[in-house]
């Protein structure tokens with residue numbers, strides 16, 4: 001069977017209000033799928049539903065989430081999700097424990113999730129820091145001593161410490177400046193190609209999503225309005241909303257082109 005994370009017919013609601021409706025998505029290992037759409041279109045809720053991390057009062061009301069064909073329960077389900085799914089969020093400052101050394105935050109995952117002893121976990125945390133291009137000397141630093149880009153690298157290293165097969169990224173570069181953004185995208189791309197990690201990449205920024213994804217899903221008001229290969233969607237958008245998104249990217253690049 002294909003190693004895949006699938007969402008079918010997923011709907012999410014807050015009381016009577018439907019937030020996300022009838023979502024179908026499949027992500028295979030080594031593949032990157034981008035989910036794009038304006039703020040409030042329901043992108044984050046899909047990731048939260050997959051991770052069983054929906055906020056209080058918000059529930060999955062229909063549909064299934066499966067991993068290699070096995071249904072994951074909408075609530076709880078830590079065991080079934082295991083450490084196969086990792087999550088990287090927009091703000092690395094809040095994702096990390098401010099009081100703990102960054103290296104220890106990674107080592108802790110190696111110990112508790114993978115079951116390594118203290119010494120091995122520490123060494124492997126150093127290896128993971130190196131993998132995301134953070135110097136070993138930073139192991140003992142606290143999050144506030146690092147730049148935003150370095151913190152996001154630490155967040156990614158910590159997610160990788162659990163050896164996930166699929167990494168769900170919610171606006172992972174939005175809080176970063178453009179150069180650092182490019183570095184983080186390159187790192188994610190490297191994980192996909194060398195480690196075969198499947199990436200579900202959510203952003204309101206079509207240009208960013210298109211850079212890392214081979215397939216795109218466009219969302220509006222909680223529904224998927226368009227999907228296809230990145231090339232298809234960029235060159236032959238079918239939905240008026242997708243064309244609007246594309247126009248805004250083109251408009252942004254016009255001053256540069258004229259300069």
Ligand SMILES: Nc1ncnc2c1ncn2[C@@H]1O[C@H](COP(=O)(O)OP(=O)(O)OP(=O)(O)O)[C@@H](O)[C@H]1O
Nearest residue numbers: 014019038039040041042043044045046055058204
């Ligand atoms: N805790 C909550 N309770 C009820 N509704 C919520 C809650 N959190 C978010 N929503 C609503 O769910 C909808 C989808 O939000 P979601 O965060 O998934 O959008 P998004 O596309 O990820 O946007 P953004 O890019 O701003 O994060 C929004 O209309 C939002 O108001």
